[in-house]
Amino acid sequence: MSEKQILTNIDGIIIYRNFVENLPYNPHLKRLTREKRKLGILSEVLFWKQVRNRTFHNIDFDRQRIIGNYIVDFYVKTLGLVVEIDGSSHDFKQEYDSGRTKFLESLGLKVFRITDFDVKQNLSLVMKDLEDFIIENFS
Known part of the structure; x- marks a missing residue:
């Protein structure tokens, strides 16, 4: 068994890498991905400003x-971590979101969900x- 690799530490607690290999990929979604990036949904932009360029614990x-x-x-x-920001469009999609989360977790990924409201109203708590x-x- 290979030794766990250290990714970073948070408040002195060691965080280990959890790279999930060979994730499925649908190339037909590439254009939509670019469009979504350009949309600039406020909560996503706010969150992105907190984490881009490895500013959040060098992750x-x-x-x-x-x-x-x-x-x-x-x-x-490097963690196999998905972060989803759920806005009002998710209010009536609990079944869809649940299926999506189950699929992602079946690949060995961890899913962290936050609300659009929390990102906009209490970003420091979201980051904590x-x-x-x-x-x-x-860890």
């Missing part, structure tokens, strides 16, 4: 990443919750 986040037949809001390749989630799942 590399991708924005609008294709996994299977889905486009996830944010993805951390994300730290706690990463510590809980990857």
